[in-house]
Amino acid sequence: MHGVSVGIERLKVAYGPVTAVNDVSLDIAPGEFLALLGPSGSGKTTILMTLAGFEHPSAGRILIGSDDVTTRPTNQRNIGMVFQRYSLFPHMSVRDNVAFPLKMRGVAKGERARLAEAALAKVRLADFAGRMPAQLSGGQQQRVALARAIVYEPRVLLMDEPLSALDKNLREEMQLEILRLKEQLGITVVFVTHDQQEALTMADRVAVLSNGQLQQLGSPRDLYEAPANRFVAGFVGEMNFLDVAVVRSGADGAVVRLPGGAQAMLPPAQIAGSVVGEAVLAVRPERLAPVETGGVPVTVEQVVYSGATMLLVARVDGGAEIRARIGTHAGLAPLARGQRIALGWAPDAARLFPPGA
Amino acid sequence: MTMLARWFRGGRWLSPGAGALLLLPFALVMALAFVYPLFDLLSQGLFAPNFTTAHYQRVFDQPVYLRILWRTLLTAFSVTVLCLVLGFPVAYLLARLQGFKAAVVAACILLPLWSSVLVRTYAWVVMLRREGLVNSGLQSLGLIDAPLKLLYTEGAVLVAMAHVLLPFVVLPIYGTLKNIPPDYERAALVMGAKRFQVFREVILPLSMPGVASGSLMVFLTAIGFYVTPALIGGPQQMMISTLISQQVRELLNWPFASALVGVLLVVVLGIAAVFNRAIGIDRLTGGKA
Numbered sequence: 001m002h003g004v005s006v007g008i009e010r011l012k013v014a015y016g017p018v019t020a021v022n023d024v025s026l027d028i029a030p031g032e033f034l035a036l037l038g039p040s041g042s043g044k045t046t047i048l049m050t051l052a053g054f055e056h057p058s059a060g061r062i063l064i065g066s067d068d069v070t071t072r073p074t075n076q077r078n079i080g081m082v083f084q085r086y087s088l089f090p091h092m093s094v095r096d097n098v099a100f101p102l103k104m105r106g107v108a109k110g111e112r113a114r115l116a117e118a119a120l121a122k123v124r125l126a127d128f129a130g131r132m133p134a135q136l137s138g139g140q141q142q143r144v145a146l147a148r149a150i151v152y153e154p155r156v157l158l159m160d161e162p163l164s165a166l167d168k169n170l171r172e173e174m175q176l177e178i179l180r181l182k183e184q185l186g187i188t189v190v191f192v193t194h195d196q197q198e199a200l201t202m203a204d205r206v207a208v209l210s211n212g213q214l215q216q217l218g219s220p221r222d223l224y225e226a227p228a229n230r231f232v233a234g235f236v237g238e239m240n241f242l243d244v245a246v247v248r249s250g251a252d253g254a255v256v257r258l259p260g261g262a263q264a265m266l267p268p269a270q271i272a273g274s275v276v277g278e279a280v281l282a283v284r285p286e287r288l289a290p291v292e293t294g295g296v297p298v299t300v301e302q303v304v305y306s307g308a309t310m311l312l313v314a315r316v317d318g319g320a321e322i323r324a325r326i327g328t329h330a331g332l333a334p335l336a337r338g339q340r341i342a343l344g345w346a347p348d349a350a351r352l353f354p355p356g357a
Numbered sequence: 358m359t360m361l362a363r364w365f366r367g368g369r370w371l372s373p374g375a376g377a378l379l380l381l382p383f384a385l386v387m388a389l390a391f392v393y394p395l396f397d398l399l400s401q402g403l404f405a406p407n408f409t410t411a412h413y414q415r416v417f418d419q420p421v422y423l424r425i426l427w428r429t430l431l432t433a434f435s436v437t438v439l440c441l442v443l444g445f446p447v448a449y450l451l452a453r454l455q456g457f458k459a460a461v462v463a464a465c466i467l468l469p470l471w472s473s474v475l476v477r478t479y480a481w482v483v484m485l486r487r488e489g490l491v492n493s494g495l496q497s498l499g500l501i502d503a504p505l506k507l508l509y510t511e512g513a514v515l516v517a518m519a520h521v522l523l524p525f526v527v528l529p530i531y532g533t534l535k536n537i538p539p540d541y542e543r544a545a546l547v548m549g550a551k552r553f554q555v556f557r558e559v560i561l562p563l564s565m566p567g568v569a570s571g572s573l574m575v576f577l578t579a580i581g582f583y584v585t586p587a588l589i590g591g592p593q594q595m596m597i598s599t600l601i602s603q604q605v606r607e608l609l610n611w612p613f614a615s616a617l618v619g620v621l622l623v624v625v626l627g628i629a630a631v632f633n634r635a636i637g638i639d640r641l642t643g644g645k646a
Contacts, residue, residue, distance in 0.1 A: 052547055074546040081547040087540040091562045100558070101548035148548070158547075 003031040003188030004155040006051070007063035013046050013212075014058045020046040022212040023060075033182055033189045035203035037196055039235070043212035048158055048192045053077055064156060075104075080149035080157040080187075084164055086141040088133040094120065094144050095129040101152040119151035120144070122181065139170040143177065150185060157182075159191045163198065175202055196236050200224065208232050228272060230353045233282045240288070240322045242281045242296065243355075249275055254352060256281060259316045260297040260342075266352050273354045280353045285311075287349035288324035290333075295344030298322055303335050314343070399622075402615030412616035422600070426620065429597040432514065432586075433579035437526075439519040440575045441568065444526040448567075449560075451527070452534035470524045478585045481517040482508060485589070509591035517589045518579055525578065526571035533567030534560070573632045577625055597621055 006028040013021040021043040028034045036044035049055040051062060053074035062070045069077050088097050098116035099107075107115070120126050123143040133141055142162060149157055159178075163171045179202060182189050193199050199206045200220040208215040208223065208231075215235075216228040227233035234241070244256040244264075253267045254275060264281075286309075298314035301321075305328070312324040312335065324343055326332065335341070402412050416422045451462045469477060484490045485507040492504040507513055537560065545555045561568075583598040590596070597617060604614035 052543070054543055054546075074543075075549050075551060077547075078549070079547060081544065083540045083544060085538065085540060087538065087544040089541060089544075089559055089563075100545070100550075103558075104545075104549040104551075104554060152549070 002186050004065035005030050005063075006156055006188060006190065007061070008047065008051075009061040009063070011047065011050065011060035011062070012058045013043070013050055013055055020212050021050070021057075024209070024212075024214045025060075026207055026214070026217065028188060028190065031186045031188055033179075033191065033202060033204045035199035035206045036190065036192045036209060037194070037199040037206050037236075038209035038215075039194060041211075042209040044192045044194075044207075044209050045160060046212075047209075048160055048190060051156075051190060052079060052081055052158055078152075078154050080152070080154035082142070082145050082149050082157070082159045082162045084161045086133075086138070086145045086165075088141055088144055088148070090133055092133075093129070094125070094131050094133065094136070097133065097144060098129075098148045098151050100148065105152060115151055116147075119147040122150070122184070123147045123177065138166055139174060142166065142174060146178070146181065150181070150187070154187070156188045156190065159189065161192055161194065164193075164195070171198075178202070200236070206236075208235060210235070226269075227282070227351065230280060230282070230356075233351065233353065238285050238323065239282050240285060240320075242283070242316065242320060242322070244279050244281045244352075246275050246277055246279050254279075256352065258296050259318060259320070260295075262294045262296070262342075264294070264350070265347050266350060267347060270348060270350060271352045275352050275354055278355045280355055281350050282353060283345050283350040285323045285325040287345045288312075288322070288343045289326060289345070290335075290341050291344030292342075295342035296322070297340065297342050300335055300337055300339045300341060302337065314341070398611075398615050399619055400615075401611050402613070402619055405612050412612045413619065415613060416616050416620055422617070425595055425597055425600050426624070428594075429580055430624070432511075432518070432594075432596060433576050433582075435515055436518045436522060436579045437572050437576045439515060440523055440526040441572060443519065444523050444571070445530055445564075445568075447523075448527045448530035448534055451531050452537075466524050466527050469520075474521055474584050477521055478517060478588050481513065481520070481585075481589055485513050508589060509594070511590070511594050514586050514590040514594050517585050518582060521582075521585055522575045522578055525574040529571040529574070530564055530567040533564045537563050569632060569635065573629065577629065580621070580625060 006026075008024060008026040008028075011021055011024045012019065024043070024047060026034070026047075036047055038044045046055055050057055053069070053072065057070060060070075061068055064077065064079070088094075089100065092100065095113060095116050098119050099112040102112040102115055117126060117129055120129055123146050125140060125143055125147065128136065128140065128144070133144065136144065142165075145162075162178075163174050166174060175198065178189075191199075191203065200223070203220060205217060205219055206223055207217045210231050216223060216232045218226075218228075223232060223236045227236060230241070233239050242259060244258055247255040247257050247263060249255075249271070251268065253265060254271055255263055255265050256279060257263055258281070266281075296316055298316050300312060300314050302311075302313040304311040304313070308328060309325045310328050312326055314322050314324065316322055322343065403409065405412075447462070447466065451459060451466070454462060482489075486492075487504045487506075487508075489507070491507060492501075495501045496504065541559055541563070542555055545559050550558065581598050582596065583602060586594060586596045587599050587602075590599075601614050601617050601621075604610045604617065
């Protein structure tokens, strides 16, 4: 079985005056694992529902492989889907649940049972075929749902926050299970989640959405290291934002004046958009460290020691809170509440955004 | 575990004595107004004043009485089927609508329930009589030349009874349909099911508890229905409750009426037991139809 490409071209979904998805285009490669990440109301679920055919685009096209399926009914799209709440049919045994899509395709009874049991074996639930869904744990139910979604070898697998109802340990186990299955089947997966950690660890590429618009499409590393705008910078991982004044900006980078008066240099690759006058500097907590000269002067408010690292919560003179995660190596001077220090970073560790963007 | 035991066990702030005290008024009313008169009536059929089975024998010896009983069961069954066919789509619609639209449909179902059965039955008399709405409508459209005989027919009884009893089948089916998550339908569709397959394989089996309890409610109520068949049906449509009433009020034959009540009671309890068993087994296997 091989996955196919999925194309979303200038998709727009509107309900009356409310636009849930606005001009989103995504090209998903065959066999790729793409996560749709965003807060609730960002349009990520609407995109998935449009791919499944439960919602209808106001404009744009949906392609599965080379087929335009924009107006094709759900039951003719030949896609697999796993829902947030498992959605196993409670009146059917596990075997009958998994065999259901085959029954709908007119597969003979004996063949159905054989294929269903093979799919259950793939999710390591071969011994559970005779049980009713209510007799299984949440994690087992979701694995049955997974078997049911792949048994008919669909071209694309859609997953709507499939792990959000599971507890943490089970969630991590299921993440591995899904990745293993995806490798084994080579199927294209579109995965909706609001959990950025899940998106970063599982996906080949992540599409970050906000207010119905695509903010950034890139590898987990791109999103984390080079967020395209302030929303992505704040949404993916922890981030400190500092208001700075642009002293000079040009082809060779920018120089900004930090709170406290010191100046910092940013290479061109670290500047997103055009920055003149005021700008916002973003730097991750783990890239901050106490420095002797330069940097931003702060007052320590809280020190949380946790073994390998410690979390420093400090306040910049004049307002903003700043967090630093510092490695607890032997040479580190002890820090106390109320202490005045300066925090600095390497030039390529910070990014500069236009204000408000 | 019975409902009562669960009550006492779960009700931490309610002692068993207090629970019994709360039940007392209801139990007293039931005992005085239902259990006592029922047993008194039933005993009249067996002791007059000495033990006799003569009245029960008469029920079974004379074909006319069994025929009326059979017709009653058949009518009740037809009404139940009619209610299911008419009520299921309404229940489905109600379960899928939201907000104001759902409130309007719910009101359409509930408002008739709050009006008297007598009023609703007379409404059908007005509709169906010789110069009624239906006949005059058909005549003015030129579809018929002379008025049809609609009132005092079996069809009239069926339609009117189904109308009166419809809410009793809509509400329990609505209850079970409302509890079916919309994702079940979506899951079935995504797996390639056609609309009617979604209904046959998923919606219908999962709504069976509601269908069963609604059917039972309609069927049992229809067996003992008096007002509507008496007003809309002719002598040919006589049902057993009309027969019992006739024996008591016109012929003053209490012992024979008692025997009829006894037979009816046994039949009703038997059907209820069969239904209950079917639904009970159903629950054990996880709602399998």
